[in-house]
Amino acid sequence: MQEPVFSYVPGASLLHRLDPRTKIVAVMLLGFLTFRIENFAEIGVLFAFFFALALLSGLPMRVFFRAVKPMRLFIIFIFLAQLFFTDGRALVSYWILQPSLEGLEIGLKLAARFILLLLFAALLTASTDPSAITCGIERMLRPLPLRLLGISSFELATMMNISIAFLPLLFERVERTKAAQAARGMDFVKNPFRSVPALAIPLLRGVIRDAEELALAMESRGYQGSRRTSIHELSMQKNDWKALLILALFIIFILVL
Amino acid sequence: MPIILENVSFSYSRKTPLETLALRDINLRIEKGEFVGILGEKGAGKSTLTKLLNGLLKPETGTVRVDGLDPSLREAKRRIGMVFQQAADQLFCKSVYEEIAFGPQNFGYSKKETEERVYEAIKAVSLDHSILSRDPFSLSGGEMQRVAIASALALRPDYLVLDEPITGLDPVGKKEILDALKKVKDMGTAVVTVTHNLKGFFPLLEKIVLIKEGRIVFQGSRENYLRKDCVPLPPIASIMKELRARGIPVNPEVFTVEDALEEILRVKFALEKEKQ
Numbered sequence: 001m002q003e004p005v006f007s008y009v010p011g012a013s014l015l016h017r018l019d020p021r022t023k024i025v026a027v028m029l030l031g032f033l034t035f036r037i038e039n040f041a042e043i044g045v046l047f048a049f050f051f052a053l054a055l056l057s058g059l060p061m062r063v064f065f066r067a068v069k070p071m072r073l074f075i076i077f078i079f080l081a082q083l084f085f086t087d088g089r090a091l092v093s094y095w096i097l098q099p100s101l102e103g104l105e106i107g108l109k110l111a112a113r114f115i116l117l118l119l120f121a122a123l124l125t126a127s128t129d130p131s132a133i134t135c136g137i138e139r140m141l142r143p144l145p146l147r148l149l150g151i152s153s154f155e156l157a158t159m160m161n162i163s164i165a166f167l168p169l170l171f172e173r174v175e176r177t178k179a180a181q182a183a184r185g186m187d188f189v190k191n192p193f194r195s196v197p198a199l200a201i202p203l204l205r206g207v208i209r210d211a212e213e214l215a216l217a218m219e220s221r222g223y224q225g226s227r228r229t230s231i232h233e234l235s236m237q238k239n240d241w242k243a244l245l246i247l248a249l250f251i252i253f254i255l256v257l
Numbered sequence: 258m259p260i261i262l263e264n265v266s267f268s269y270s271r272k273t274p275l276e277t278l279a280l281r282d283i284n285l286r287i288e289k290g291e292f293v294g295i296l297g298e299k300g301a302g303k304s305t306l307t308k309l310l311n312g313l314l315k316p317e318t319g320t321v322r323v324d325g326l327d328p329s330l331r332e333a334k335r336r337i338g339m340v341f342q343q344a345a346d347q348l349f350c351k352s353v354y355e356e357i358a359f360g361p362q363n364f365g366y367s368k369k370e371t372e373e374r375v376y377e378a379i380k381a382v383s384l385d386h387s388i389l390s391r392d393p394f395s396l397s398g399g400e401m402q403r404v405a406i407a408s409a410l411a412l413r414p415d416y417l418v419l420d421e422p423i424t425g426l427d428p429v430g431k432k433e434i435l436d437a438l439k440k441v442k443d444m445g446t447a448v449v450t451v452t453h454n455l456k457g458f459f460p461l462l463e464k465i466v467l468i469k470e471g472r473i474v475f476q477g478s479r480e481n482y483l484r485k486d487c488v489p490l491p492p493i494a495s496i497m498k499e500l501r502a503r504g505i506p507v508n509p510e511v512f513t514v515e516d517a518l519e520e521i522l523r524v525k526f527a528l529e530k531e532k533q
Contacts, residue, residue, distance in 0.1 A: 173346070179313050180347035183339035184408060185331070185363035198359070201349035205394070 005067050006125040014239065015057040015127040020136030020232075022240040026247050027124045033251055034116045042254055043112045049250065050119050057127050067122035068115055075111050082107030134160040135232040155225045162214070170207065177202045258324035260287040260310060260337075260416060265319035267305055279305040280471045283319070289415055292442045293449045294458050296489065297468035303451040306468065307418050310449070311337040324415070335364060338409030338446075340419045344401040345394075347408075353379075353396075354389040357408045364412065371411075378407035381444060382437040399430025403437055410441065417441060419450040423457055431457055455491035460513040483510050493517045 010016075015023075030046075037043060054064055068075075088102030124133070138157030146153055181198045188195045265283040270276050280302045287293055297303050308314040309321055312328035326333040341347065350356040357378055361371040379389065382403040388396070393404055402422060409417060422438070423431040435457050442448045442461070452458050465482045467475040475487050483494055490498070497509040497517060507524050511517045 176341065176343065177346050179308070180339070180341050181359075182313065183311055183334065183337075183341075184347070184360040185334060185412065186359075187363065191363070194363075198349050202346050206343075206346060 005070055006122060008129055009059050009063055009126045010129075011058055011127065013056060013058040013127070015053065015123070017239070018127075018243055019234055019236050019240045020128050020132040021140055021234065022236070022243055023124050023128055024133065024136050024140065025244065027120050029247060029251060030120045031117055033254065034113045034120075036255065037113075040109070042257075043109065043116070045254060046116055047112075050116065050123070053123055054119075057123065059126055063126050064119050064122040067125075068118045071114065071118060075114050078114070079107040079111040082110055129232075130164045131161055131230075132232045132234075134164070135230050135234060138230075139234055152225060152227075154227055158223075158225070158228075166210075169210075173203060173206055174199070177206075259289065260285075260324075261320075261322045262286075262309070262316075263320050263322075265309060265316040265321060267302075267309060267314060267317050269305075271317065278471055280309070280468075283473055285466060285473065285476065287416065287447060287449055289447050290442070290445055291447045291449075292438075292461050292463045293447070293466060294455075294462040294464070295449065295451045295466045295468065296453075296455070301468045302471045303468055304420055307339070307420050307449070307451055310416075310418055311339050313339075331364075335412050336415045338406075338412060338414035338417045340402075340405050340409050340417065340422060342421045342424060344398075344405035347405060348393040348401065350393060352389065353384075353391055353393050353404055356393050356404055357389075357411050360408055360412045374411045374413065375407075377413075378410040381410050381441055382407045383433070383440065397430060398426050399433040402426065402430065402434055406434070406437060406441070410446070414446060416447040416449060419448070421451055421453065423452070423454055435461065453489075455489055456493075459491040459494070479512055480510055 034046065037046065054061060083099045083103040084097055086100050086103030086106055088100035090098045090100055091104065092099065128136075134157045137160065138153045141153035141156060144153070146156070177199055180202075181195070186195050186198055262283050262285040265280060265285075266278070267280045268276050268278045283306065285306075295303050295306060305314065309316055310323070310328060311334055312321075312330070315329070321328050323333040323336055326336075328334070328337070348356055350359065354375060357375045358371050361374050366374070375389070376386070379386070384400070384403055384407065388400070388404075393401065396404065406417070406419070406422070417438075419438075423434050426434065431454070438448050438450070439461055450458065459479065462479055465475065465477065465479060465487075466473060467482070467487055475482060475485060483490075491512075493511060493514055494509060497507050497511055497520070500507050500521070501509055505521075505524060505528075507520050511520050
């Protein structure tokens with residue numbers, strides 16, 4: 001079986017104990033920083049920072065790197081696109097392909113940025129219970145006047161929670177349908193145009209039916225989308241403020257230098 | 258040539274902390290034209306067994322052979338028709354005709370050949386021709402399941418494997434499926450079904466395979482199944498056993514309600530005669 005990407009790995013490290021809001025803000029700031037940095041030295045520093053945090057989490061490195069794996073084709077593609085389609089001094093010339101030195105530089109930087117983004121995101125999801133993440137997002141959205149748009153942050157949080165909870169069931173459904181169609185001789189590689197609807201239609205139907213049943217079941221148990229209590233009591237500790245302060249100093253240090 | 262399983266074992270999530278042994282040391286032979294019931298509690302490994310039969314799962318140890326072929330081969334897949342529990346999980350076409358033709362088209366049969374097979378398949382499950390133009394999603398549960406069975410039969414399999422085909426259907430739907438499967442079997446296709454519903458299936462089964470915690474604990478005829486005090490029992494067999502235990506000398510080896518009634522009446526008359 002495939003190992004789940006971006007999954008939560010329980011632990012008791014400092015990183016695990018931080019408030020989810022701290023970690024969400026940190027990932028957002030680090031993501032912003034990833035796209036502000038200019039040279040390879042700064043990219044190196046960010047990678048070092050990631051490794052330091054990863055060590056702090058006490059989790060094996062493969063937990064984070066498996067988040068990059070499904071994206072590897074995309075990363076290679078953007079790297080090659082930059083390499084071949086940037087004007088500049090040609091490294092070599094072969095047929096119509098002219099990889100340029102500037103392209104190599106931009107390509108490497110862009111690939112490194114994507115990898116960094118994925119790694120930082122994996123750091124958040126691996127060290128935080130998904131329901132704590134949604135709880136954190138809900139608390140952060142609460143001050144926003146979302147009511148005017150007809151949604152409440154509680155509804156958003158419930159939606160996120162349900163989406164996360166239903167992902168494994170969705171994969172199970174995909175497997176079931178795949179098996180049923182394969183038994184009737186469907187060959188995905190040979191005939192993708194016929195296979196896509198053969199998978200997508202039963203899947204969509206099933207998911208919509210599930211959603212409807214879930215909605216009825218929730219409403220019949222009194223769900224109204226209003227404020228609900230959460231199993232996660234969020235409180236910012238000293239460590240959270242310290243972590244944010246250290247992060248702020250780190251970001252200023254990198255941006256100024 | 259039969260389906261042969263030799264010393265088959267299988268575990269899920271191999272080499273991870275979640276590893277669970279689903280089946281161990283399975284030796285099983287399914288002959289052409291047999292009606293086989295695979296019984297067992299939830300989680301016993303019944304569904305895993307059906308997936309091994311058509312190559313959806315590969316055995317960890319041991320071998321599975323379908324008429325001597327590896328079950329993951331395309332030809333082996335054609336010989337084994339699979340019908341899963343949720344018929345709705347596989348229906349996707351605009352009409353029942355297209356749905357049943359999906360299999361033959363995948364195997365590249367001509368238009369004429371495909372049409373012939375579609376008509377043959379719906380006849381086998383006793384559906385009317387008028388259903389062919391209908392939207393598969395407008396059908397009743399029993400009809401949907403029969404369309405799913407027909408779409409497997411359209412490949413003219415030698416073996417039809419079903420995973421709980423009547424679970425969740427209403428009594429009418431159940432009867433429709435049971436009648437259809439009986440007809441399929443009479444036409445020479447082996448039927449292998451996983452089931453909890455002994456009440457419905459017991460009159461049809463020729464061979465019973467009972468799985469408990471991943472092992473086959475019984476395989477053989479219905480007569481032997483009843484003699485060996487296996488559980489679960491169909492309701493009618495429980496009643497006969499209970500009657501016997503309470504001193505009414507009925508023969509507990511009955512398979513249908515009609516047989517049971519006849520047997521009870523026979524004993525009743527015999528007892529009355531004795532009294533006189």
